[in-house]
Amino acid sequence: MTKQANLYSFPAVDALATALRTYVISCQDAGIARHGVFKVAVSGGSLPKTLAQALLTAPASAADTVKWDKWEIFFADERAVPHDHADSNYGLLKSELLDKLPQGTAAPTVHPIDADALDDTQELADRYEQTLVKSFAGRDSVRLPIFDLLLLGCGPDGHTCSLFPGHELLRETSAWVAAIEDSPKPPPRRVTLTLPVVTHAVHVAFVATGGGKKEIMKEIFEDNKGLPCALVNEGCGERCSWFVDNAAVEGVTYPRRPFSL
Numbered sequence: 001m002t003k004q005a006n007l008y009s010f011p012a013v014d015a016l017a018t019a020l021r022t023y024v025i026s027c028q029d030a031g032i033a034r035h036g037v038f039k040v041a042v043s044g045g046s047l048p049k050t051l052a053q054a055l056l057t058a059p060a061s062a063a064d065t066v067k068w069d070k071w072e073i074f075f076a077d078e079r080a081v082p083h084d085h086a087d088s089n090y091g092l093l094k095s096e097l098l099d100k101l102p103q104g105t106a107a108p109t110v111h112p113i114d115a116d117a118l119d120d121t122q123e124l125a126d127r128y129e130q131t132l133v134k135s136f137a138g139r140d141s142v143r144l145p146i147f148d149l150l151l152l153g154c155g156p157d158g159h160t161c162s163l164f165p166g167h168e169l170l171r172e173t174s175a176w177v178a179a180i181e182d183s184p185k186p187p188p189r190r191v192t193l194t195l196p197v198v199t200h201a202v203h204v205a206f207v208a209t210g211g212g213k214k215e216i217m218k219e220i221f222e223d224n225k226g227l228p229c230a231l232v233n234e235g236c237g238e239r240c241s242w243f244v245d246n247a248a249v250e251g252v253t254y255p256r257r258p259f260s261l
């Protein structure tokens with residue numbers, strides 16, 4: 001039988017954050033061992049805050065070290081707004097995490113969208129795709145980039161990145177980055193990694209917390225109505241792991257696993 005997505009559930013966000021740290025560092029170390037850097041893409045929403053909780057604590061041991069200088073950070077989706085706009089996922093990651101790195105930390109390489117192309121969403125997506133092409137060139141001269149890790153959120157409608165239920169973007173097969181002009185969640189104009197890029201990553205982790213998520217979690221894990229999050233589960237199988245709190249999966253019968261690597 002095909003191996004399925006891992007569902008890890010924790011009593012509260014602090015325990016979730018501890019496990020998420022272990023998981024991210026393991027993906028980081030594997031990426032560095034493979035190709036000298038850690039290529040990771042992140043979403044917006046509540047993720048940057050949880051990530052900060054996971055990653056900004058002092059290392060418990062040498063093996064527990066976040067090697068920031070080896071990180072290459074991309075955005076799984078981004079809104080077509082300036083970097084300092086309240087809706088910017090880059091701005092959110094910066095204020096929640098990057099600005100809080102301990103003084104003297106060797107900085108990660110961060111790849112925000114090109115703020116000179118904000119008026120033309122397709123051009124914005126094309127330029128971001130070129131950013132990926134340059135970064136992955138030489139290694140992935142193949143069909144798709146291979147991220148070491150994608151860190152994603154799950155919307156109350158089952159969207160992830162800016163891939164929304166029933167949207168035509170779910171049928172995209174060739175682009176790495178796509179433009180969306182009619183996002184049902186504001187703001188309407190965004191760019192997003194496409195589903196083939198998401199499911200091609202070495203690992204994908206979702207973070208979902210709070211009782212507001214329990215209905216959609218049932219649909220994703222039990223009803224299989226083709227929601228974007230469920231498509232990622234299907235495409236990735238055991239390469240996909242969900243880090244949730246108990247409230248988010250109350251009533252969900254899909255089996256939880258004890259967290260271990």
Ligand SMILES: O=C(O)[C@H](O)[C@@H](O)[C@H](O)[C@H](O)COP(=O)(O)O
Pocket residue numbers: 043044045046047077078079089152153154155156159160161162185
């Ligand atoms: O730009 C966006 O809209 C986000 O990237 C989005 O995909 C987010 O991750 C989910 O909506 C979950 O959001 P929460 O974590 O806040 O529930």
